[in-house]
Amino acid sequence: MRIDIITLFPEMFDGPFGHSIVKRAIDRGIVEIHLHNLRNWSTDKHKRVDDAPFGGKGGMLLKAQPIADCIDELKSQRQYDEVFYTSPDGILLDQAGINQYSDYKNLIILCGHYKGIDERIREHYITKEFSIGDYVLSGGELAAMVLVDGITRIIPGAINDEMSALSDSFQDGLVAPPAYTRPKIFKGWEVPPILLSGDEKKIDEWKLEQSIHRTKIRRPNLS
Ligand code: ADE
Numbered sequence: 001m002r003i004d005i006i007t008l009f010p011e012m013f014d015g016p017f018g019h020s021i022v023k024r025a026i027d028r029g030i031v032e033i034h035l036h037n038l039r040n041w042s043t044d045k046h047k048r049v050d051d052a053p054f055g056g057k058g059g060m061l062l063k064a065q066p067i068a069d070c071i072d073e074l075k076s077q078r079q080y081d082e083v084f085y086t087s088p089d090g091i092l093l094d095q096a097g098i099n100q101y102s103d104y105k106n107l108i109i110l111c112g113h114y115k116g117i118d119e120r121i122r123e124h125y126i127t128k129e130f131s132i133g134d135y136v137l138s139g140g141e142l143a144a145m146v147l148v149d150g151i152t153r154i155i156p157g158a159i160n161d162e163m164s165a166l167s168d169s170f171q172d173g174l175v176a177p178p179a180y181t182r183p184k185i186f187k188g189w190e191v192p193p194i195l196l197s198g199d200e201k202k203i204d205e206w207k208l209e210q211s212i213h214r215t216k217i218r219r220p221n222l223s
Pocket of ligand 1: 137140
């Protein structure tokens, strides 16, 4: 999968994409990430990418021209499944969405900034707006990182034990059951004996019960 990210702050991605599963997926060629500094597309002599909104006070908007030119160039090179825009008023990102997007071949993510972008870009270029939660961040970069991380880790080959991605919280609409590792007793607290029983069927039943119970208590909106 190829992901093109349009941003004012490409350096912000170095940390999250330079470690762990995303880095491994990049190294293995499972995902290709291309960062584009929006400023490079500005035709303004001072490389400005923002301007004041018509008919309003306060807050700057990202101008249409650099965004349109950048997306036009990318689209002239290949077909994209979706042009995403990160925005607090987009649809809320969830596991079902991430699963769906992980099947895509080519994606563009435009990171929002300031008070947003010229509405004409939203109307004519953006195919989907997504939010990572009902709060306002200072920019869309963190949201783009969340989307890329969520997508990458479920692409086959990114995680060694594929079962572990499939058994994540939310994959079946349930949160994950409690999990334990060695030692069997820590500070006097014991691992539930069923997990040590070796009876796989009983263990699976117990895990499912725990997941259902936890989902009811912690995330009643999911059940
Ligand atoms: N940009 C600012 N806040 C955001 C949010 N909650 N989700 C996605 N993009 C954003």
